[in-house]
Amino acid sequence: MKKPSLTILGCHSSIPTEKFYPTAQILEIKGFYNLIDCGEGTQVQIRKSKIKFNKIINIFISHLHGDHYFGLIGLLSTFHLLGREKSITIYAPKGLKEIINIHFKLSYTKLKYYIYYIELSSQELEKIIDNDKIEVYSIPLNHRIYTNGFIFKEKPSNRKLNIEEIKKISSIKIKDYKSIKLGLDFKTNNGKIIPNSKLTFDPPKILSYAFCSDTSFHIPIVKYIKNVDLLYHESTFLKSEEEKAIKTGHSTAYQAAYIAKKANVKKLLLGHYSNRFTNIELFKKEAKEIFYNVETSVPLKKYYL
Amino acid sequence: MKKPSLTILGCHSSIPTEKFYPTAQILEIKGFYNLIDCGEGTQVQIRKSKIKFNKIINIFISHLHGDHYFGLIGLLSTFHLLGREKSITIYAPKGLKEIINIHFKLSYTKLKYYIYYIELSSQELEKIIDNDKIEVYSIPLNHRIYTNGFIFKEKPSNRKLNIEEIKKISSIKIKDYKSIKLGLDFKTNNGKIIPNSKLTFDPPKILSYAFCSDTSFHIPIVKYIKNVDLLYHESTFLKSEEEKAIKTGHSTAYQAAYIAKKANVKKLLLGHYSNRFTNIELFKKEAKEIFYNVETSVPLKKYYL
Numbered sequence: 333m334k335k336p337s338l339t340i341l342g343c344h345s346s347i348p349t350e351k352f353y354p355t356a357q358i359l360e361i362k363g364f365y366n367l368i369d370c371g372e373g374t375q376v377q378i379r380k381s382k383i384k385f386n387k388i389i390n391i392f393i394s395h396l397h398g399d400h401y402f403g404l405i406g407l408l409s410t411f412h413l414l415g416r417e418k419s420i421t422i423y424a425p426k427g428l429k430e431i432i433n434i435h436f437k438l439s440y441t442k443l444k445y446y447i448y449y450i451e452l453s454s455q456e457l458e459k460i461i462d463n464d465k466i467e468v469y470s471i472p473l474n475h476r477i478y479t480n481g482f483i484f485k486e487k488p489s490n491r492k493l494n495i496e497e498i499k500k501i502s503s504i505k506i507k508d509y510k511s512i513k514l515g516l517d518f519k520t521n522n523g524k525i526i527p528n529s530k531l532t533f534d535p536p537k538i539l540s541y542a543f544c545s546d547t548s549f550h551i552p553i554v555k556y557i558k559n560v561d562l563l564y565h566e567s568t569f570l571k572s573e574e575e576k577a578i579k580t581g582h583s584t585a586y587q588a589a590y591i592a593k594k595a596n597v598k599k600l601l602l603g604h605y606s607n608r609f610t611n612i613e614l615f616k617k618e619a620k621e622i623f624y625n626v627e628t629s630v631p632l633k634k635y636y637l
Numbered sequence: 638m639k640k641p642s643l644t645i646l647g648c649h650s651s652i653p654t655e656k657f658y659p660t661a662q663i664l665e666i667k668g669f670y671n672l673i674d675c676g677e678g679t680q681v682q683i684r685k686s687k688i689k690f691n692k693i694i695n696i697f698i699s700h701l702h703g704d705h706y707f708g709l710i711g712l713l714s715t716f717h718l719l720g721r722e723k724s725i726t727i728y729a730p731k732g733l734k735e736i737i738n739i740h741f742k743l744s745y746t747k748l749k750y751y752i753y754y755i756e757l758s759s760q761e762l763e764k765i766i767d768n769d770k771i772e773v774y775s776i777p778l779n780h781r782i783y784t785n786g787f788i789f790k791e792k793p794s795n796r797k798l799n800i801e802e803i804k805k806i807s808s809i810k811i812k813d814y815k816s817i818k819l820g821l822d823f824k825t826n827n828g829k830i831i832p833n834s835k836l837t838f839d840p841p842k843i844l845s846y847a848f849c850s851d852t853s854f855h856i857p858i859v860k861y862i863k864n865v866d867l868l869y870h871e872s873t874f875l876k877s878e879e880e881k882a883i884k885t886g887h888s889t890a891y892q893a894a895y896i897a898k899k900a901n902v903k904k905l906l907l908g909h910y911s912n913r914f915t916n917i918e919l920f921k922k923e924a925k926e927i928f929y930n931v932e933t934s935v936p937l938k939k940y941y942l
Contacts, residue, residue: 372677372680375653375677379655397744403677427743431736431743434736
């Protein structure tokens with residue numbers, strides 16, 4: 333299984349321009365392609381990323397400000413025009429379903445695929461996906477309107493077979509692999525117990541990702557995102573505009589780094605930059621004042637957990 | 638006054654891609670900037686065109702298929718974020734107002750400017766603007782859902798003063814210019830009548846533009862668009878795909894040219910190309926089989942009436 337990766341499609345705030353794309357990103361984790369937010373123009377960014385539309389099976393919308401979802405109706409419409417049949421699940425605040433439905437109603441569009449809506453309204457941590465590969469949680473952020481962050485966690489994998497050792501024991505058949513992968517010891521035909529640790533390697537480490545945008549500087553989120561491998565935290569402003577950040581419900585790069593440090597995350601990824609800043613290295617520089625492992629989001633760049 | 642011009646922002650059909658932009662264009666006529674249709678990404682195309690957002694005072698939406706209006710909510714939102722105070726008027730089929738309102742309601746946006754909605758539902762020619770500079774009409778097209786074309790006509794200008802001749806007659810004062818421009822003769826202090834034709838030049842010719850997209854091949858529109866100076870008529874397909882055109886309510890380049898010829902227009906501008914055709918010169922070639930003055934729409938190119 334591939335290492336989870338995050339492809340940034342857009343990482344600027346509010347107004348799309350020729351160079352600045354609003355929030356959208358794709359997290360590939362355990363074979364699941366998850367689109368997180370979908371600002372205007374996201375479908376064209378997905379094309380540029382070379383990720384196939386049909387691979388996306390979940391869409392998460394953090395909140396109903398336009399720079400986080402105005403591209404969704406176009407994307408869903410394109411899925412339809414390209415003949416998509418595979419269903420999709422949209423996790424979004426209450427209200428989005430109504431918007432999408434009214435668009436399709438007015439154009440008399442009968443979709444060729446099914447949209448499942450999971451309407452989010454919790455004010456606490458909520459598990460919204462739990463299957464044998466991943467868990468996803470929504471967490472309350474603190475913005476001007478109801479906004480969720482999302483945490484994605486891999487489920488533990490099976491242990492990996494040590495084929496070289498296994499081949500030395502003739503009574504192990506292929507049908508035994510399943511129980512060995514689950515960690516059970518093996519009993520040979522003549523009753524000898526082979527400890528599992530001799531037959532397997534440890535599975536890969538469980539990885540996790542947290543998306544926190546948009547939010548003001550909000551210490552209560554720290555408890556939810558403790559120790560994640562990658563944290564995307566918005567940094568709309570620099571410290572020099574902290575007042576503006578407070579007024580608009582956003583964070584500075586310094587505040588994002590403070591949260592990263594408090595939560596002991598492995599790596600911090602900054603984004604949702606205000607269009608007023610053209611040099612995004614300034615965000616990194618500011619965050620590095622208190623947290624060592626910082627990267628800046630760049631459209632179409634892929635980041636590994 | 639400048640000659641009316643049409644700036645194409647997008648001229649492809651259905652799905653936006655890296656190279657293909659859905660329908661949007663700006664007609665500048667007698668100082669009025671009119672946005673016609675507004676597919677996803679239009680706001681970025683407007684930026685590239687260097688036309689200032691604030692100049693646009695009218696928006697015309699032909700029909701509620703996404704490739705003609707999915708960019709509107711983003712554009713209206715951007716107007717708001719940039720502090721627009723000037724009102725705007727949107728001429729669109731019934732239903733659009735509801736869509737826009739629900740978007741803004743869910744994000745708790747209280748717009749800083751006013752939107753006037755003129756809801757179109759006529760099945761006949763209807764005059765929708767009539768001021769001292771221009772007249773605009775909606776006309777019924779024939780597509781899969783309720784769709785309007787639009788005709789823009791300049792109002793006659795005043796006659797132009799022949800300053801050289803006027804200066805020879807000392808009793809003409811500046812206060813007399815108004816009536817002379819309106820075509821009245823002038824009576825000098827000693828009772829001599831100077832015919833207006835001696836004091837003025839003819840005003841510039843009245844120009845007109847017709848937008849017809851999307852529509853199947855529909856002869857009844859000919860009577861509305863007779864003799865216009867520029868006709869934008871959709872040509873989604875080539876003759877080779879005429880069946881597809883019929884099935885989807887679109888036209889071929891040949892059919893667009895047939896309409897142009899029947900209506901005796903000055904110039905035909907083709908557009909709304911299906912993404913399957915990469916060489917748009919083929920559309921021009923086909924149209925030229927029966928109509929001599931054909932141009933192809935190209936994004937960000939300006940066409941004069």
